[in-house]
Amino acid sequence: MKISVNNLSVMLQRRQILQDICFESAAGQTTGLLGPNGSGKSTLLRCLAGLPPTGGRGVMLDDSALFTMSQRTRARKLAFVAQHADTEDSLRVEEIVRLGRTPHRSAFSRWRADDRAAVDRAIEQMHLQALVDRCWHQLSGGERQRCQIARALAQNPSILLLDEPTNHLDIQHQLELMLLISELPVTVVIALHDLNLAANYCQQLVVLNAGKIAACGAPENVLTPALIQSTWNINATVSDPLASNMYIQFSYRQRRPLPDRPVSTG
Ligand SMILES: Nc1ncnc2c1ncn2[C@@H]1O[C@H](COP(=O)(O)OP(=O)(O)OP(=O)(O)O)[C@@H](O)[C@H]1O
């Protein structure tokens, strides 16, 4: 399912948070959303999820306007994992993942084989088998993140929106998650801070700076030293984009020079 954003602007407390955002993510494509802290990534993802402040205005899913869709229709198409996703402390991992099936079931419908299969698959994809009976409050940061992603996967969405899902994940789980989402037949929009993950696992990147799109396109065209300098204010070298992997290395000047000799404590 294609997702397109047309001239989306957001104003909060008289501050322009997003301005004239336009981009499109083709069906099955993984789009990385990059930008410094406060540049508007989470706000944009909330807009794509149909949440306040815009309630889906300015966003189309294929040829349908998101804001005209009922809550249930949206939830059948679109799953969202927020930056600080939380849930009730007493819920167990399996119960949380089962919540992902809610939009596909009616109030009194029986738990079906396809519900069970979707939950089991999501638990396996996020390596949560050993944790299914643990309560939310007993999970580590990375385990919580994997649990929320599993809930979103169990929802079986056409569009998956992830806000910094690699936060708290160890390197193996980061790479596995990126590989998984790049191979899923699902349209993914994912906010990331790691430019190397973005370069190697996303087909398209959208870079936000102070609420505006600073660049949009294929990683090798977007992640240039000049763009990295103007957006994050750091020097970077980028490996040959035609090599199998893109590597970006960073260098920055220390704010204060180190003292020449030890400071006397006497
Ligand atoms: N409810 C709100 N009211 C007023 N300003 C807000 C509100 N929510 C967010 N903002 C502001 O909007 C700007 C964008 O915030 P947002 O959370 O979208 O940034 P972000 O790119 O996700 O940052 P980070 O990398 O730190 O997660 C920030 O300056 C933030 O302070």
Ligand SMILES: [Mg+2]
């Ligand atoms: Mg954010």
